[in-house]
Amino acid sequence: xxxxxxxxxxxxxxxxxxxxxxxxxxxxxxxxxxxxLFRARSIRYVARFLxxxxxxxxxxxxxxxxxxLMSGHGPEVLTxxxxxxxxxxxxxxxxxxxxxxxxxxxxxAGISTFAAGYFRSGEGTAPGLLGLHYHIFLASMAVVMLxxxxxxFMVAWETMALTSYFLVTSQHRIPxxxxxxxxxxxxxxxxxxxxxxxxxxxxxxxxxxTLDAMRSASLTPFWASVAFTLALLGFGAKAGLVPMxxxxxxxHPAAPSPVSAMMSGLMLKTAxxxxxxxxxxxxxxxxxxxxxxxxxxxLFSALFGAIFxxxxxxxxxxxxxxxxxxxxxxxxxxxxxxxFAGSNLRLFGALALAAALIHALNHSLFKSMLFxxxxxxxxxxxxxxxxxxxxxxxxxPWVAALALIGTLAIAGLPPLNGFxxxxxxxxxxxxxxxLPHAFINMLIPLGAAALALTVALAxxxxxxxxxxxxxxxxxxxxxxxxxDANWLERVGLSWLAAGCIAxxxxxxxxxxAAGKSTGMLLGQTIAPDPSVxxxxxxxxxxxxxxxxxxxxxILVTIAVTFLLVRLLAHGRIRRTAAxxxxxxxxxxxxxxxxEGFGQPIRHMFGAFFRMERDLPAPTxxxxxxxxxxxDHFWRALYRPVAAAVQKMADAVSFLQGGRxxxxxxxxxxxxxxxxxxxx
Amino acid sequence: MRGIxxxxxxxxxxxxxxxxxxxxxxxxxxxxxxxxxxxxxLTQPYRMLHKLFYKDAALATNASRxxxxxxxxxxxxMVLAAAIIPSVVTDLPFARAADAIxxxxxxxxxRVFQALAAMDIxxxxxxxxxxxxxxxxxxxxxxxxxxxxxxxxxFGSTALTTLVDNRATHPSxxxxxxxxxxxxxxxxLLAENARIPIDNPATxxxxxxxxxxxxxxxSARHLALIELASSMKLFNYACIGLSLFLPWGIAxxxxxxxxxxxxxxxxxxxxxxxxxxxxxxxxxxxxxxxFRAPEFMAMAFLIAVLGLLVHLLLGANTIA
Numbered sequence: 001x002x003x004x005x006x007x008x009x010x011x012x013x014x015x016x017x018x019x020x021x022x023x024x025x026x027x028x029x030x031x032x033x034x035x036x037l038f039r040a041r042s043i044r045y046v047a048r049f050l051x052x053x054x055x056x057x058x059x060x061x062x063x064x065x066x067x068x069l070m071s072g073h074g075p076e077v078l079t080x081x082x083x084x085x086x087x088x089x090x091x092x093x094x095x096x097x098x099x100x101x102x103x104x105x106x107x108x109a110g111i112s113t114f115a116a117g118y119f120r121s122g123e124g125t126a127p128g129l130l131g132l133h134y135h136i137f138l139a140s141m142a143v144v145m146l147x148x149x150x151x152x153f154m155v156a157w158e159t160m161a162l163t164s165y166f167l168v169t170s171q172h173r174i175p176x177x178x179x180x181x182x183x184x185x186x187x188x189x190x191x192x193x194x195x196x197x198x199x200x201x202x203x204x205x206x207x208x209x210t211l212d213a214m215r216s217a218s219l220t221p222f223w224a225s226v227a228f229t230l231a232l233l234g235f236g237a238k239a240g241l242v243p244m245x246x247x248x249x250x251x252h253p254a255a256p257s258p259v260s261a262m263m264s265g266l267m268l269k270t271a272x273x274x275x276x277x278x279x280x281x282x283x284x285x286x287x288x289x290x291x292x293x294x295x296x297x298x299l300f301s302a303l304f305g306a307i308f309x310x311x312x313x314x315x316x317x318x319x320x321x322x323x324x325x326x327x328x329x330x331x332x333x334x335x336x337x338x339x340f341a342g343s344n345l346r347l348f349g350a351l352a353l354a355a356a357l358i359h360a361l362n363h364s365l366f367k368s369m370l371f372x373x374x375x376x377x378x379x380x381x382x383x384x385x386x387x388x389x390x391x392x393x394x395x396x397p398w399v400a401a402l403a404l405i406g407t408l409a410i411a412g413l414p415p416l417n418g419f420x421x422x423x424x425x426x427x428x429x430x431x432x433x434x435l436p437h438a439f440i441n442m443l444i445p446l447g448a449a450a451l452a453l454t455v456a457l458a459x460x461x462x463x464x465x466x467x468x469x470x471x472x473x474x475x476x477x478x479x480x481x482x483x484d485a486n487w488l489e490r491v492g493l494s495w496l497a498a499g500c501i502a503x504x505x506x507x508x509x510x511x512x513a514a515g516k517s518t519g520m521l522l523g524q525t526i527a528p529d530p531s532v533x534x535x536x537x538x539x540x541x542x543x544x545x546x547x548x549x550x551x552x553x554i555l556v557t558i559a560v561t562f563l564l565v566r567l568l569a570h571g572r573i574r575r576t577a578a579x580x581x582x583x584x585x586x587x588x589x590x591x592x593x594x595e596g597f598g599q600p601i602r603h604m605f606g607a608f609f610r611m612e613r614d615l616p617a618p619t620x621x622x623x624x625x626x627x628x629x630x631d632h633f634w635r636a637l638y639r640p641v642a643a644a645v646q647k648m649a650d651a652v653s654f655l656q657g658g659r660x661x662x663x664x665x666x667x668x669x670x671x672x673x674x675x676x677x678x679x
Numbered sequence: 680m681r682g683i684x685x686x687x688x689x690x691x692x693x694x695x696x697x698x699x700x701x702x703x704x705x706x707x708x709x710x711x712x713x714x715x716x717x718x719x720x721l722t723q724p725y726r727m728l729h730k731l732f733y734k735d736a737a738l739a740t741n742a743s744r745x746x747x748x749x750x751x752x753x754x755x756x757m758v759l760a761a762a763i764i765p766s767v768v769t770d771l772p773f774a775r776a777a778d779a780i781x782x783x784x785x786x787x788x789x790r791v792f793q794a795l796a797a798m799d800i801x802x803x804x805x806x807x808x809x810x811x812x813x814x815x816x817x818x819x820x821x822x823x824x825x826x827x828x829x830x831x832x833x834f835g836s837t838a839l840t841t842l843v844d845n846r847a848t849h850p851s852x853x854x855x856x857x858x859x860x861x862x863x864x865x866x867x868l869l870a871e872n873a874r875i876p877i878d879n880p881a882t883x884x885x886x887x888x889x890x891x892x893x894x895x896x897x898s899a900r901h902l903a904l905i906e907l908a909s910s911m912k913l914f915n916y917a918c919i920g921l922s923l924f925l926p927w928g929i930a931x932x933x934x935x936x937x938x939x940x941x942x943x944x945x946x947x948x949x950x951x952x953x954x955x956x957x958x959x960x961x962x963x964x965x966x967x968x969x970f971r972a973p974e975f976m977a978m979a980f981l982i983a984v985l986g987l988l989v990h991l992l993l994g995a996n997t998i999a
Contacts, residue, residue, distance in 0.1 A: 391801065393743045404745070413788040414781060426780050426824070430831050433991065445828055445987050449980065452783075452824040456817030459787055463794045463813050472801030473741060534775060542778075542836045549776035550785070553762060557755035558748075565900050569732045578739035579896055580802040592798075592806035600814045604973055 018068045019076040019093040019146075022101070025064060026142040028057045033135035040128020043121045047131075051116035052488070054135055055109045061142065062105025069098040069516050077148060084151075090210050092148035095520040096281065099357060099513055100145045100273045107265045107364040108138060110496040114372045115258035117488025120379070124171035124256070137163040137262065144270045150199040150209040157195065157270075161188040164267060167259040168251050180250035187247040191237030195274065198230035202282055214282045224285040231278040232294065238271035239327045242301040243633045249308075252320035253384065257375025260316060264323045265368030272330055272360050279338060280353075280521035291339030292440065298335050299450050302328025304631075306457035307605045310464065311598035311629055314384050315374050318465055319367065322410065325458060326363045330356045332451060333425050340428075341522055343435050350518040351526050351537050352428035357514040359421035362409070362503060366418060369406040369496040370465075373399050376489055377469060380482035386465075386594035391474040395482040400470045402493040407466040409500040411459040415550035417503035420510070420535075422455050423545055427537055457601075464597040473588040505547035507535050595627060602629075610635060687768045687939070694943075695761035699914035700724035700907065702950055709958030724910065731903035739800045739896055749796035750897065750904035756789040757911040766918040767942045768930045769840040778837040779827040782919070783820060786871070789912070790816045793905075797893035808892025811969060815870055815877060815889065818976035823867050825983030829860040830923055832990050839919070843926045855993070859986025861924045865960075866979035868920060870972070872913045875961040877972050887966060917953050918946075925949055 032050050039045045075094035082089050115134070119127050140163060143156035165188070169181035203209055204217030219227065237244035252260045279286065305325030312318035333356025340349035374384075376399045383389055393400040409416035414423075429448035433441055474480055485493070503510050515525035526537050534546035565571070580586050602609065610630045616623030655666070704724045711718035738747070762773045763782060777785065794809035831837050833854055834845040870877040873890035880890065894905050922929065928945025930938040967975060 391741070393745065393799075394741070408788070408791065411787075411791060412784065413791060414777075414784045419781075419784050423780060423784065427837075430828065430837065433832060442988060442991055445825065446984065448828060449821040449825055449984070452821040453817065456787065456820035459791055460813040460817050463791055463798075463809065467795055467798035467806070467809065471743070471745070471795060471798040472806065536775075540775060541838060541841045543780070543838055544775045544778060545781045546776040549773055550759065550781075553759040553773065553776075554752065554755035557758045558751040561751055561754055561904065565732065565904075569900060572735045574735050574737050575740050576737050578741070578800045578802050579737075580800075581804055581895060586802060588801065590803040591801050592803075592810060597806070597810050600810065603970070 017076075018064060018073070019078050019091060022061065022064050022068075022093060022142075022146070023078070023091065025057055025060045026139050026146070029054065029135040029139035029142075032057070033132045033139075036128045036131030036135070038128075040126045041121075043119060043127055046127040047116050047119040048488075050131055051112050051119075051134075054138065055112035055116065055492075058105045058109035058112055058138075060105075062102055062109065065098040065101035065105060066513075068093060069095060069102065069513050072516070075520075087149075087151055087209075089152045090148035090212075091146045091152070092211070093146060095516040096273070096276060097145040099517045100269060100360075101142060102513065103269055103361050103364045104138070104141055104145070104266055106361075106499060107368045107496065108262075110365075110492045110499070111258050111261045111265065111368050111372065112138075112492070113495060114261075114375070114489050114492025117486045117490075117492070118256070118258055118372075118375055118379070124173075125166075130167065130170055130256075133163040133166045134259070134262075137167065137267075141266055141270050145273055148211045150196075150203070150211070150214075153211075154192070154196060154199070157192060160267065160270065161185070161192065164259070164263055168255040168263075170256055170259070171254070174254075177254040180247075180254040184247045184251040187237050187244060191234045191244070194230045194234030194237070196234075198227050198234060198278065201227040201230065202278070211277075211282060215284075219283070219285065221285050221287070224283050225287070225290070228279065228283060228290055231275060232297075235271040235275040235278075236297070236331075238274075239268050239331070240301075240324050241297055241327060241331060242304045242324065243637055245301065245305075245324045246631075246633060246638060248324060249312075249317045249320040252323070252371075253314055253316040257316075257371055257378060260319075261368035261371035261375075264319070264371060265364040268323060268327055269360050269364055272327075272334075272356075275334065276353075276517075276521065279334070280341075286338060286342050288339045288342030288435075288437070291335045291337070291342055293335070294331055294338060295335030295444075295447060298328045298331030298333075299447050299454075300328070301325070302332060302454040303450055303457075304328070304608065306454045306461060307601060307608050308629075308631065309461045310457060310601040311595075311609070313386050313594040313598075315377070315386055315389075315465065315469060316371070316384060318386075318461065319370055319374065322458065322461060323363075323367055325454060326359070326367065326410075329422070329425065329451070329454070330359050330363070332356075332447070333359060333421075333428070336425075336428055336432075337522075339435065339440075340431075343437070345431070345434055346522050346524040347526065347538070348428055348431045348434065350515070350522050350524040351424065351431070353518045353522065354511060354514040354526060354537075355421050355424035355428055357517055358417075358424065358503075358507070358510050361510060361514075362417040362421050362500070365496050365499045365503070366406045366409040369493060369500070370403065370410060372489070372493055372496070373403040373406065376485040376493075377482075380484070381479055383476075386468045388476050389469045389474075389479065390472045390476075390588070390591065391470070391479060392482060393470040395480060396470075396484045398484050398490050399493070402490070402497050403466065403470065405497040405500055407462045409504065411462040412455045413459065414545075415504045415547040415554075417500045417507070417510075420504060420507040420545070420547070422451075424511075424537060425451065427543055430543075431538070460601070464594065468592070468594055468597065472591045475588055475591070505551050507545075507547060508532060511535055511537075595625075602627075608632075681772065684770045684772050688762060688771050688773055691765075691767055691771065692758055692762050694767065695911060695914055695918075696758065696907070698950075699911040700728060702914050702917065702954055703910040705951065705954040706913075706958050706961075709955045710962055713958060713962040724906075728903050728907060731898075731906070732900050734899035736899035736901060738898075741800065742896075743799055746796050746799040746896075747901065749792045749799075750901040750908070752792045753789050753908040754904045754911075756785055756792075757908045757915060760785055760915045761911060761918075763839065764915055764918045765840045765843050765922050765929055766946055768939060769843050770930075771840055774838070774840045779830070779839055779842075779919075780824070780837055782839070783823055783827075786912070787816065787820065789908070793893055797896075800896045802896065804892045804895050808889055808895075811889040812893060815972060815976070818973055819867050819870050819979075822863055822976055822980040822983055823871075825980060825987060826860045826864045826867065826923070829856050829983060829986050829990065832987065833857065839922055843922050843929055844931050846926045847929065847931050854990060856986035856990035857924065859982050859989060861920070863979045863983035863986065864920055864923065866975065866982070868913075868916045869957070869960065870976060870979070872916060873909070874957065876964045876967045877975065879966055887969070889969075914950075917950060921946070921949050921953065 140159035147153035309321035337352035536544035
């Protein structure tokens, strides 16, 4: 009795200080990270013992953030006497950060469990170092979401960039991986500079760098727009928004699969979080024109990502482009929400924002899952190229079955989770004719069509991804001996798959959680449907969706049909060779390759690509087909900038004469100049 | 009251399963008449289904479980679609499970399963069919969405049952955008159901086939389910079209037996005309090259967008 009372009070006190408990949970990760160094070379200790521990911390974080969100408490703040003198760390837990911590905990648990089974000895960096970076990476993402001053935010942001850089380059002996890592670091820092400048503008002359000060700062519309643009550039670079996306398709294939999953599933979301924080929480002035810009960028990224994913031949590059697509969809929702909110249609703004938030949650689940399955495939076959895979559903039934769930989810098919957010997004597009801007009204339905095209293209891409890897016949003989994932990997994948199904059939909870955030950011939540088995964002007469009924009717029909066929007819089956229109000389190389499957897209969207193609002539004795695809941004944007930087560097390189006397002279001149400036 | 709604609901699904092959048979018959051939009997699809259900299934040695499950999933999605689309009554308890946009998603699910199953055996034809089907699919979806956007602007809902209710209570409204939407919808219907000019349901010529290429490896009961599902898909599309553009006769809320019987008769008459119309279009048009399919679908899309712009420019108000 006494014991129960003790637990009740201590649980109660934990519940009252959720922020400090959350911090305690987050602090466990650096502890694990340090523990990784004790026996850095032991796979058993680091991977099989410490990573599952990290996964438990993720679950704890998920539970803590979830209970905070559902309890409906107001924001909690805390000041830690750490950091520089006079610059203590400010922390804050509110609905928005709780929602993103839920994402971090939920997907992080699956990824960490998978990673526990994934790491093998003798691959790149020592497992202990990987574990160190991995767990500090997790902790820094959590701190980004909890930070309440620009200083702590930037420290966590940079820690996140650095640890993920080390994770990406864990196989640093390969030159391409080093190059990919450099590109990633470069883009991350360009983004960080923009964010820093944005914070600088937002403090608005108060020289207080806490986010609270920024909330109360009054900016002129011009400076607010400058701050917003800088934030959009900075967070956009991290999120992989076109045209700042170039690092993504390079970094993801380079990183080990759990790291790709972490970066794509979770790190991109910190950028979404940052943009939401700046746009809806910190800036008071909001213009609908910003929404148009974000919407246009988002839609373009989504379409661009989907089209490029369709023509990829490397499975991880394909998924990286698909991340660009999904980030584009999230930005589309945010843009629509700014547009609505800026035009005083807050209900529809809340709907669009909820769609964006739920899509962020969904993307973290299914994209991590698909990246992890590529890890299993990679371990079983040592092949990343789609052209060498095929037929893996037979040697790897577990991975194939779980990957199918992820594939259907990311393709946006009901009754899985991807569909829910895309449906909500389309719903919010339906209300755009209410906007008071006639011209925008006419353009936005086209945006909805672009969205539908993107979603349908995503289905195309995912049929290609799944069909070429898992279905058909093995294109190489060694594939028959591929082994399935081990049990830790299966548990990790199943966790994520369960999330995909749960949100798909019961989206009420996710909508409720997202509603808390929209309530905080816009002061408006979408009307909750009294019925528990369906969602109806505006009114059930206008539109509603029920994952339960979807699943139930389909499953019941399948069962009834199956029984009827067995009862009335029979179940006899004869196994024979494939018929294939009576064509007997069929080889396994006649199946569609990745290039073949992407060909219609290359044909239709030719303007998007810079393509080099070598077609064999009829007289060639050894015919070879080669196609190389590049996006225009490299030639049109990045190469000129790189050339200009090179040129500037060359121009000033005469300063570097190599004589000490000259350098001392420079110092002297600089000091003189400064003196003049000061006096 | 709710009990009777479930009866209507169940009856409508049974009706769809039973009538769908008849509808396909009717189109085939009309086509044969227009082309001066002797028509097959109306019951031909049923005979074929019966024959297929009682045959032994020949399954490729490397067929996985996905291949054998896909026909059932396909059939299940089409049954669900039939439960959502108001063809006779609007008082459907399950109709709230999905609005028109979710219906697009449902058809996409069916399409993806069929394409995946086609890739499973690993023949050149299967993958070719899957690729073409997915291509047609992603071109058709935006056009279809624009059609529903039109409907939403006019009748203030994407829930099909509400749409029909609103429409039936305002029979006098004539808006030019409806005509644009209807044309676009017919084009999507032809493309999505493997009809001429996009695909030929009767072909076995490898250069032209899409749907047939995907189901080449199926036999017996699996093939029967796929055939039944694809005739149901056509039936469902026809019913969507009828409820969007010709909803008169459908028994709206609080229907009694008499009005349901009238609705049933109206449905049969409308379907007969609709089938004859499809047969006419198929008889007078030639099949397009596969690379012309994007142009066809882009046209459908632009016509639907035009309807939208006409609506917005005329400044007509939303009903309901």
